[in-house]
Structures are given as C-alpha cells and as structure tokens.
Amino acid sequence: MQTEIKFAGFGGQGILLSAKLLAYAAMKQGFFVAWVPSYGPEMRGGTAYCTVVISDKRIGSPIIKNPSHLVAMNRPSLEKFANDVKPGGVIFINSSLIPTRSERDDITELIVPANDIATKAGSIRAANIVALSAFVAKTKIVDLELLKNCVKNEFAAKAKIIPLNMKAFDEGVNSANNN
C-alpha cells in the first residue's frame, strides 16, 4: 500500500515543513518514506510544492505525477494540481485564500480556512500546521498524537512558539472533525 501526498502553496507558507513533519511521523510509525521537493528556479513568492510518498514497501519511483491527495494552500496550487489527484483522494483547500473549488465529484474536499484559524490561534504563520493536522485528522494517514509530538519536537529549539503550534494543531483537528 502506497500513499502520495502533494503539498503546494506560496514560498514562505511552510509547505516543505508540513510535508517534512508528515514524512517524519510516517517514518516513526515504521513506513518507508520519501520527501521530494520541487527545486526548480523559483523567485520569492513563487509556488513551492513537495511530495511525500509513504509506503509499507521499499519505494520505487519517488517521482509522482498523480498523487493520492493534495494539500492546496493557495489558489494557483489548486488550479494547477486538482486534476492530478487520483479518484477517491482528499483535496485540502485553504479557503482563507481560495474562493474556488476543485469541480471534481470523484474526490473529497476538505475545506478549512487555515489562515483565519491560525490568526485566531495567535499567528498566521501556523497556517501550515492547521492544514497538516486537519488533513491528517481527515485521512488518518498517520497517528495524530505521534504527529503532534513530531510538531512539538520540530520547534524544540524555539520553545516560545510551541504553545501556538499546539493550539493551531488542535484547532486544525477540530476543523476537520466539524467539516
């Protein structure tokens, strides 16, 4: 069984970090993982995307054209990648920045105003954590408590912002559960 998740957004939205945290949690849970960033020539404010592959077997090609799921943090990402998602997948839509929808009926949309939730929790910069926890709460790809611990460890050197990120994490889970 192999699952592929594409994270996409603006440079600076924490796309690579959310993806890394998911890959890290999956590794801790015993899966084979690969984290593959896009590293084309991009300017500041350009698109950033990254694919995480999670499998119970050794991963062959880490290059994925059609991911199982998509986490879209801005409108260009949704427009660019929504049609690539395999039928049956989940498309996370950051509705704070994306007024449109995927216009597909063979996937499940998870619509969460991640920026607004993060702002309320204390800082817009935690929007990527809201998105990550909401997405995992919905798809159950990895254990939520384990993932939360990985988020906590990631910020170990900046203890001041741990409470903010923990709050953002919990609010993300709530938003998925109420979706």
Add this chain to the structure above:
Amino acid sequence: MAKVLMKGNEAIGEAAIRAGCKNYFAYPITPQSEVAEYLAKRMPEVDGVFLQGESEVAVGYMIFGASACGERVMTTSSSPGVSLMGEAISYISAAQCPAVFVNIMRGGPGLGGILPSQGDYFQATKGGGHGDYHLLVLAPDGVQEAVEMTMKAFGLAEKYRGPVMILGDGLIGQMMEPVEFPDDLMTEPSNKDDWATSGMDTRKSDKRNLVRSLFLDPKELNDNNLALKAKYEQMKKEEVLYEGYNTDTDYKVLIVSYGTMSRVCKTSIDMMKQDGIEVGLLRPKSLFPFPEDAVFKASTKESCQSVISIEMSMGQMVEDVERCVKGQRKVDFYGECGGDIPTPEKIIEIIKGLL
C-alpha cells in the same frame, strides 16, 4: 542507531564525517550546495577543515594537496563544477593519491539546468580529464545507498590510491529519505608512510616521498601508466557491484538502468507484473568497473529477447551495455535529459513497444 530523515546532500556530508574525513573543500553549485552548508557547520565540530575555494579549479588542487599529505579528503560538486576539476582529477590519478569526489549531476551540456540528469556518465567513467586513467565510480539509487557508498569510498580510495567518484543526481541530493549510518563501514586509515608527503617528522621511515604527475622519461611514464592499469584490472576483479530485480523470472526484456532512473524502472516492472508481463532489471551500482559479465549473462538468458538501456541522458551507458551484450541481443535505448524524469507509465509504453 535509529533512522533519521535526511536530505541526500546532508546525509553525504554526515557520511563523510562518520568515515573520518577531516577535510572538505568545495564551491557551491545547485543542486548540491547543502553538502557545503552542512559541512561548514559540522567540520569545525570534529576539528576538521571546511574551506570554500575561489573556484572549482582551485578546489581540485586543494584536494590534490590534502590527499598528497595522506589526509582523508572530499569535495562535492555538480556537473559544470566537476568539469572544472577535471584537470586536477587527472593529476591526482597520475600521482596516485586517494580522494573522494561527489558529482550530484544536473542537466548539461554547458550550464544546462539545475534539475536531475545522468549526462555525466561518459565524463565519470571514460575520463573527463586527459590521459589514461579511470575513476572508481559508484552510483547510488537513494539516500541510504549514497551514505553507504560515500563511507566506503574513503577506504576504496586508499586501497587503490586514487580518486573515487560518487555519481548521484539532483533528485538524490534534494530528496529526504530515512537513513542509518552503519558503524561497520568506517575503515581505519591505511598506512601512508611509504608515499605521503606528510613531513619527515610524522613518520618512521627515512625515505623521502615524492608525489608527482610529471614523468619526462618515457619508460618511467609507461611504468606509471602500467601501474594504474594494474589497479583498474584489480578493480574489475574485486569491486564490481550490481543488483538484479525480477531477474529470477522468464523476462522477455531486460532493462539496464542505474541511480534514480532505475527506481522508476522498478515501479514500471511492478506495474507490468500485475498485467502478467515480466521484465528484468540489471542495475549497475559500480559504473567503473562496469558489471560486464552480469550484463552479458542477464541479457543472454534464454527467455530474454531484447535489452534496453534507460537513462536520463541521450544515450551514454548504452555503449557499455552494447559492448557487454556482444551482439547477442538487440540493444535499444530510451532517455530524457531536460530535467524531467521519465514516468513509470512512459517506461511501460516504451517496453510494450519492444514486445
């Protein structure tokens, strides 16, 4: 040791540290600059030296200097940078000094692009610099193998007293995968007293050591080249590495592919297997010495009708594959080299065209 999640570039840097490398000189270039970033931080922690040269040309000779002194030394670069080091690599080979070069290949020729490529196969395996020399070339297919090969490279460089190259690509450098750093790959530095110019006070012998690549006497030069040739023949006997995948089946087509490209081929093979189509893969892990016998045996298996070399290049390794198949089977080629890696679906389309 528990697994850690690391980028290929950072893992190569850590592997060098674990292998006892105390000297790293480099010049930044995408897609491998993270090695330099990582070792700039890490080398001082182990009392090692990190030095950013003013160019890759200078770095090549810094490597030569350190290796002539018998130090464990490494540099990393990407395609255009490795071209600039070509002269020094030739000198180091002639002077018989151990050193580790890592090429995280990007598209070429010229400045090319910054995305993954396998366009430097010829450069790595057939020369790159001038004169009669070879590098021992290892090609990892992921982060774990990049770590293991880098750690082993230092011991191999000393065993053969010559440069060893790790030939990766931009994907392996940029991708994060779980890795372990095996303790048993750390080798003790060899005794260098009889050749290294480390200073008379550092060794027991009274013999003066001389490291050079200039031999004006034709007999001396011929003898030096014969000594190099003898090493390459020994490598062909002792250092051939490869992996067979799905080769225990009655495959009709054999793919020969290495590095990142071979992983895509494995996925294609798994997908075709579900449709009842058996395809074998022979993956060279050492590109020089090339697994000549293994390629010949796998391609001449009774069930095998044709062979195809699949590369992220316009057709380089295919020449070695043709040489090894010795005309016994038809050898085809497929490659892309703009930076986009061929998809498993594309490979399947190509293979089905051969059936």
